[in-house]
Amino acid sequence: xxxxxxxxxxxxxxxxxxxxxxxxxxxxxxxxxxxxxxxxxxxxxxxxxxxxxxxxxxxxxxxxxxxxxxxxxxxxxxxxxxxxxxxxxxxxxxxxxxxxxxxxxxxxxxxxxxxxxxxxxxxxxxxxxxxxxxxxxxxxxxxxxxxxxxxxxxxxxxxxxxxxxxxxxxxxxxxxxxxxxxxxxxxxxxxxxxxxxxxxxxxxxxxxxxxxxxxxxxxxxxxxxxxxxxxxxxxxxxxxxxxxxxxxxxxxxxxxxxxxxxxxxxxxxxxxxxxxxxxxxxxxxxxxxxxxxxxxxxxxxxxxxxxxxxxxxxxxxxxxxxxxxxxxxxxxxxxxxxxxxxxxxxxxxxxxxxxxxxxxxxxxxxxxxxxxxxxxxxxxxxxxxxxxxxxxxxxxxxxxxxxxxxxxxxxxxxxxxxxxxx
Amino acid sequence: xxxxxxxxxxxxxxxxxxxxxxxxxxxxxxxxxxxxxxxxxxxxxxxxxxxxxxxxxxxxxxxxxxxxxxxxxxxxxxxxxxxxxxxxxxxxxxxxxxxxxxxxxxxxxxxxxxxxxxxxxxxxxxxxxxxxxxxxxxxxxxxxxxxxxxxxxxxxxxxxxxxxxxxxxxxxxxxxxxxxxxxxxxxxxxxxxxxxxxxxxxxxxxxxxxxxxxxxxxxxxxxxxxxxxxxxxxxxxxxxxxxxxxxxxxxxxxxxxxxxxxxxxxxxxxxxxxxxxxxxxxxxxxxxxxxxxxxxxxxxxxxxxxxxxxxxxxxxxxxxxxxxxxxxxxxxxxxxxxxxxxxxxxxxxxxxxxxxxxxxxxxxxxxxxxxxxxxxxxxxxxxxxxxxxxxxxxxxxxxxxxxxxxxxxxxxxxxxxxxxxx
Numbered sequence: 140x141x142x143x144x145x146x147x148x149x150x151x152x153x154x155x156x157x158x159x160x161x162x163x164x165x166x167x168x169x170x171x172x173x174x175x176x177x178x179x180x181x182x183x184x185x186x187x188x189x190x191x192x193x194x195x196x197x198x199x200x201x202x203x204x205x206x207x208x209x210x211x212x213x214x215x216x217x218x219x220x221x222x223x224x225x226x227x228x229x230x231x232x233x234x235x236x237x238x239x240x241x242x243x244x245x246x247x248x249x250x251x252x253x254x255x256x257x258x259x260x261x262x263x264x265x266x267x268x269x270x271x272x273x274x275x276x277x278x279x280x281x282x283x284x285x286x287x288x289x290x291x292x293x294x295x296x297x298x299x300x301x302x303x304x305x306x307x308x309x310x311x312x313x314x315x316x317x318x319x320x321x322x323x324x325x326x327x328x329x330x331x332x333x334x335x336x337x338x339x340x341x342x343x344x345x346x347x348x349x350x351x352x353x354x355x356x357x358x359x360x361x362x363x364x365x366x367x368x369x370x371x372x373x374x375x376x377x378x379x380x381x382x383x384x385x386x387x388x389x390x391x392x393x394x395x396x397x398x399x400x401x402x403x404x405x406x407x408x409x410x411x412x413x414x415x416x417x418x419x420x421x422x423x424x425x426x427x428x429x430x431x432x433x434x435x436x437x438x439x440x441x442x443x444x445x446x447x448x449x450x451x452x453x454x455x456x457x458x459x460x461x462x463x464x465x466x467x468x469x470x471x472x473x474x475x476x477x478x479x480x481x482x483x484x485x486x487x488x489x490x491x492x493x494x495x496x497x498x499x500x501x502x503x504x505x506x507x508x509x510x511x512x513x514x515x516x517x518x519x520x521x522x523x524x525x526x527x528x529x530x531x532x533x534x535x536x537x538x539x540x541x542x543x544x545x546x547x548x549x550x551x552x553x554x555x556x557x558x559x560x561x
Numbered sequence: 562x563x564x565x566x567x568x569x570x571x572x573x574x575x576x577x578x579x580x581x582x583x584x585x586x587x588x589x590x591x592x593x594x595x596x597x598x599x600x601x602x603x604x605x606x607x608x609x610x611x612x613x614x615x616x617x618x619x620x621x622x623x624x625x626x627x628x629x630x631x632x633x634x635x636x637x638x639x640x641x642x643x644x645x646x647x648x649x650x651x652x653x654x655x656x657x658x659x660x661x662x663x664x665x666x667x668x669x670x671x672x673x674x675x676x677x678x679x680x681x682x683x684x685x686x687x688x689x690x691x692x693x694x695x696x697x698x699x700x701x702x703x704x705x706x707x708x709x710x711x712x713x714x715x716x717x718x719x720x721x722x723x724x725x726x727x728x729x730x731x732x733x734x735x736x737x738x739x740x741x742x743x744x745x746x747x748x749x750x751x752x753x754x755x756x757x758x759x760x761x762x763x764x765x766x767x768x769x770x771x772x773x774x775x776x777x778x779x780x781x782x783x784x785x786x787x788x789x790x791x792x793x794x795x796x797x798x799x800x801x802x803x804x805x806x807x808x809x810x811x812x813x814x815x816x817x818x819x820x821x822x823x824x825x826x827x828x829x830x831x832x833x834x835x836x837x838x839x840x841x842x843x844x845x846x847x848x849x850x851x852x853x854x855x856x857x858x859x860x861x862x863x864x865x866x867x868x869x870x871x872x873x874x875x876x877x878x879x880x881x882x883x884x885x886x887x888x889x890x891x892x893x894x895x896x897x898x899x900x901x902x903x904x905x906x907x908x909x910x911x912x913x914x915x916x917x918x919x920x921x922x923x924x925x926x927x928x929x930x931x932x933x934x935x936x937x938x939x940x941x942x943x944x945x946x947x948x949x950x951x952x953x954x955x956x957x958x959x960x961x962x963x964x965x966x967x968x969x970x971x972x973x974x975x976x977x978x979x980x981x982x983x
Binding site (some may be wrong): 253292293298299301302303305306307309310312315316319320324327328350353354356358361364365366367369397428460461462463465466467472474475478479482483 | 575714715720721723724725727728729731732734737738741742746749750772775776780782783786787788789790810819851855882887888889892894896897900903904905
């Protein structure tokens with residue numbers, strides 16, 4: 140058992156000694172570990188993250204801790220999340236090459252993943268708060284979603300390999316539990332860990348009394364736990380994406396598990412919509428109109444790219460046990476396969492909207508808030524931005540079956556954002 | 562590893578020596594194994610089944626073989642199916658006590674389950690072919706479905722236990738593969754193992770050209786592989802049920818896995834509908850009108866009992882992570898929980914009809930046929946019975962979203978059966 144070896148948390152001082160014997164690191168950093176420079180830079184909620192630099196280059200050393208870093212030892216969280224992160228990273232690298240950091244070394248007992256140092260990348264959420272236009276982001280993320288979701292499913296994999304991965308990631312109980320509680324349930328009642336901007340009190344009470352919304356949130360939770368379609372990233376918000384103008388990388392897949400295809404797409408779009416609703420709060424010296432147009436464009440582009448790439452893979456890589464070619468193309472019935480594709484994409488669309496709506500609520504009403512809104516110092520302004528997002532999210536979640544396209548949603552978002560309707 | 566011990570198939574001659582040392586058997590059969598009487602009675606497609614009798618009583622010894630018994634060593638099938646059967650039996654016994662044979666002993670390496678000898682039970686399908694009225698069957702099966710499906714899901718279990726069972730049964734790849742191919746795909750193209758009554762040639766060609774039906778069958782397969790809601794029996798037809806007038810037992814759960822709640826219910830109702838459509842073929846000396854009324858009544862009773870018991874468990878045992886009481890009853894919103902129940906049951910209804918339709922097709926067009934139809938010697942008559950069932954099944958599968966209740970279906974079945982419509 141790998142777990143029998145005692146876990147020891149790394150420090151900047153001990154890291155060169157502990158990892159200095161690895162050739163793969165000496166090659167990438169420098170052959171003399173005593174000359175490595177180590178900085179701990181983890182700003183997330185869960186893990187230690189070190190940048191290790193030397194004459195030959197730099198790497199990232201990420202180590203899980205046996206508890207939630209943000210909270211402390213009172214909230215234990217198993218080290219095995221590192222194992223799921225590693226397994227997700229190597230699968231994503233295979234399914235959409237170049238879109239995740241390269242893994243150089245994995246140590247299961249010490250919960251360490253050594254990987255590519257992304258430089259000069261910054262977190263996408265920070266770029267969006269600054270108002271940066273990123274020309275490649277929509278296409279990159281749409282393709283990433285299509286490729287990872289399609290290629291991790293029974294549309295592509297052998298039934299045996301897919302079921303083996305289902306079983307592997309089914310052990311990621313504790314991180315799924317975080318999502319099950321913090322995303323789908325806590326925002327809709329007075330759970331202990333919740334917090335929200337005081338200006339929202341009235342709206343929050345209204346949402347928590349909204350029976351249709353609660354039922355819909357639980358129906359989406361039902362999909363989350365029981366629609367085991369594909370390997371998801373599981374936490375694909377704009378804080379899990381690093382960017383330059385010309386490059387996009389998806390990081391931190393430790394929430395990976397087998398769930399509904401629509402979740403990753405919905406969580407991404409939701410975080411772009413939240414960025415949209417937060418722009419007014421960052422409009423210090425002039426207009427963010429161009430940024431708003433960019434964000435609406437990115438949302439369109441992610442979805443359209445996802446549909447186009449998923450459809451391409453459907454037509455060219457459908458080698459799994461679902462919607463087999465032997466029933467359609469091989470019998471001269473390509474149309475049947477296209478109609479089935481349309482149904483599958485229709486289901487993803489409907490569920491995607493629901494997950495997007497719920498994600499907006501939990502980021503404003505639950506434990507884990509977004510810097511997009513949190514960095515708006517004026518609480519009245521912050522509350523106004525958040526209120527528009529909450530109402531938009533409620534519409535997405537409850538009316539998702541009758542929403543026909545993104546254009547109408549962009550119009551609604553604009554009117555809510557301007558305060559034309561409340 | 563349990564599998565390291567060499568597997569040896571039992572024979573009536575070797576069985577007393579191999580199992581004679583087990584106290585649990587000596588107590589139930591007789592203390593002198595040399596006095597045990599052993600008969601091999603397996604009439605299924607896959608396994609060895611022995612009745613072992615002695616002065617103290619009798620037991621069933623079921624042993625898997627490393628291949629499909631019906632076909633031979635050319636179709637290998639792993640011994641581990643016995644492990645899944647054992648695990649399913651003990652869970653079902655816990656979830657609906659008294660409805661499955663009691664397990665006395667399990668040997669994983671030898672793939673042996675020793676269990677209760679059901680006497681004077683006969684296979685339900687045989688009873689229905691004979692025209693026997695069974696007054697308890699509808700309530701027993703409706704309750705069994707509700708209790709096993711509810712109690713194996715995230716509505717009831719802890720998230721950890723549910724995910725552990727998901728992973729355990731995810732290894733039942735080979736038996737799932739049988740269903741994935743033989744039920745959902747092979748019937749809809751000219752697969753090698755298919756056969757059908759020659760009188761159906763025209764209708765079979767029509768169904769295999771039916772694009773909507775093919776797409777629907779694959780959409781149902783998509784649910785089968787990816788809607789991992791609960792531990793299913795997985796093969797719950799009338800040949801997997803043993804009965805007396807006063808007792809019902811469900812046997813042979815080796816196809817158990819985590820799948821959609823609707824599958825077990827749909828497969829059961831489908832087999833009662835097939836019995837209905839086959840009655841005309843067994844109407845030798847007078848009328849089966851009473852039997853037909855009984856079967857329509859059983860179908861109603863299974864569904865109504867399922868709904869009533871599932872609703873009862875929803876109100877009294879909803880202790881899992883889905884539709885938590887903390888969001889509904891605990892906040893004075895019992896109505897919200899009832900509306901959510903109505904949605905969950907509505908989804909089960911719709912999917913159940915689809916699975917029922919597909920099951921009718923695969924039993925008439927695929928590899929594994931039903932004795933209900935196969936025992937009708939007159940091929941014209943058999944074909945007429947099967948044609949009505951195929952048309953009824955096509956309606957269930959394709960129009961399942963707009964079918965509102967069982968009464969209209971009973972009327973349609975009657976008109977198809979009488980030849981009023983074709």
